[in-house]
């Protein structure tokens with residue numbers, strides 16, 4: 336927004352968790368949530384501890400080095416969020432990985448890894464946050480689906496399956512949480528310029544950019560803006576949805 340437009344601190348006093356926040360969409364989201372006044376816990380793998388610490392310091396949040404697939408991750412999250420912060424209001428399940436292979440080369444390991452990070456770890460974390468009461472009433476859950484989960488994508492049978500799963504997950508979860516005022520929504524970005532897509536072949540990246548009606552890749556902050564809205568009190572009327580954020584209206 337132009338600098339002259341005053342910002343409303345919609346998230347003052349709220350606690351937010353962003354997984355996969357060392358870089359990319361997660362880092363941009365943590366930054367926007369902090370700008371809205373949230374106390375932000377930025378989580379990422381111990382291997383990225385340095386980058387995570389730098390991002391957390393820049394954003395003014397707290398770093399939590401934790402692999403979401405670790406067996407004790409759900410308990411650690413409860414301990415951190417309920418124990419240290421008294422609860423959590425906004426959870427952004429952003430951590431995700433690709434293990435792209437053509438169908439002929441797809442391996443069981445590539446399936447297992449992608450299912451573990453992109454789906455199983457999310458469900459386990461949610462179960463723990465709900466069962467422990469760490470997630471407060473009026474809470475906001477936001478999930479990173481993908482255009483790949485809506486339309487599929489070459490070499491991504493495993494990834495597309497997990498991203499489609501989240502669309503069904505929020506739809507089924509939302510009515511269960513509505514009595515507590517909790518909203519659960521997913522966002523489905525198209526091609527966003529991050530480290531995740533930088534390792535794709537050049538041709539794949541070009542196709543990704545051109546599928547966007549703006550003929551360019553999206554930016555992490557574009558998605559962060561939408562996630563921040565879905566994480567705010569004002570999004571109380573939206574739940575169970577998957578919002579496409581990709582400029583790919585025709586898919």
Ligand code: NAI
Pocket residue numbers: 354355356357358359360361378379380383401402403404428429430431432452479480481482523524525526527528529530531532
């Ligand atoms: P990225 O690779 O730049 O960032 C993902 C972060 O998640 C990394 O910092 C990584 O260390 C972290 N992470 C991975 N496994 C983890 C684990 N086991 N525990 C904790 N943290 C872990 O990727 P990007 O592009 O920022 O993606 C963020 C999310 O957005 C992902 O879920 C991705 O699938 C989704 N997405 C990305 C799109 C894109 O074009 N970049 C398009 C659609 C969805």
